[in-house]
Amino acid sequence: MKKIKLLLVEDEIVLAGVVKETLEANGFHISHAENGMQGWEQYLSFRPEICVVDIMMPKKDGIALVKDIRAVDEQTPVIFLTAKSETQDVIKGLQSGADDYIKKPFSLEELILRIRTLLKRTQLTNTPVSPKSHNGIYLLGSYAFDHNRQELRHEKEVIHLSLREADMLKMLAERPNATTHRRNILLELWGDDNFFNARNMDVYISKIRKYLQHDPSVQLINVRGLGYKLVY
Template sequence: MEVIKVLLVEDELVLAGVLKETLALKGFEVCLAANGLEGFSAFKEFKPDICIVDIMMPKKDGISMVKEIRTVDQQTPLIFLTAKSETQDVIQGFHVGADDYIKKPFSIEELILRMQALLKRSKQSAGSVAMLPGPNTIVSIGQYRFDYNRLELHLDKEIQRLSQREADILKMLTDNLRNITPRKDILLQLWGDDSFFNARNMDVYISRLRKFLSGDEKVQIINVRGKGIKLVI
């Protein structure tokens, strides 16, 4: 059985030690880093399957570290584990690229369940080219060319790399171009359930797609209240 590699970035030594020991007992291989600088270096060398990251740390905070990770890796699941609990903190966490956000104090059992759920979704996304079949894997979106298989959005000579989740959402919208795609359909197909938490997570991905497509003012992703999402060109 393949061992899951976990990068734990936490500056509270006692908590970090307990977490590392508990995860090791559950069969995970854990690499521990005490701040964002060490964490990013460990990310490149350790090549984890999933990351658990505190926000308030010395030298480099978790937000800055995750931003840096997302410039080189859009796929690895990331969980913020932090005492910062205001709504704006949670929103910022998702905007920089986190897949989940757990507030301290927390249950280790819940953390492990959330890790397992993210790892499962990550594996499903890795096979999502087969999950989301269709004749148009390269399509024009206004002035853009969207290459689903390569996870790329082209505008002239510029190439924007997409995460698998971003590409999956955009493909569902292009497959249903000019029609409304129900939010529930996207959530059930890509996340497996339509919980409030997943809906907020989806909104962050859609916000990113709007930013990526902003180079052509004719291209819009519209929220249709009570119905769903529509890609308009």
């Protein structure tokens, strides 16, 4: 049975250990981050189905982390863990994009119930959405493509792209499920659509297609006589 991928972002190590152990015993696959910066990196590489995030953390707090997540992903449910009880703090957390919150101290049974309720609601209401870019980052299936860093991240590996590979993938990612014409790619990236540049481009397309092989739902399709389409 496929395990639900859950990102736990919590800087209290003892609490995080107890929560992680309990959730794993209940069939979840857990990735734990100790602060908001680690949480963002793990969100991009782990691609969780639900996030449980503490608000008060070093380096980057939970509200800033969830704002980053929501800039590229409106659907993955987020539950805040908070020691704060003031109404305004709860409202601020929900306004940042969280779906629910639970106050410390809390029972693990209640946390599991909240998680399962959100997952069920998400499965019933989610519809496909077009990808967004946040600071040059695109979510492509189970991949996170960081154009600025020239990285294509998957939980199995991090692929370091050449500048031309990154620029080509960016052109395709900006037009998901639509054809990007060969001539447009050649003129944009090579400045000339001659035969030799076209053959060179075909090599790059083959390399990008190979990079995407970890996720069969992500396909770089050759549209005969026109160009290429990134579908997922």
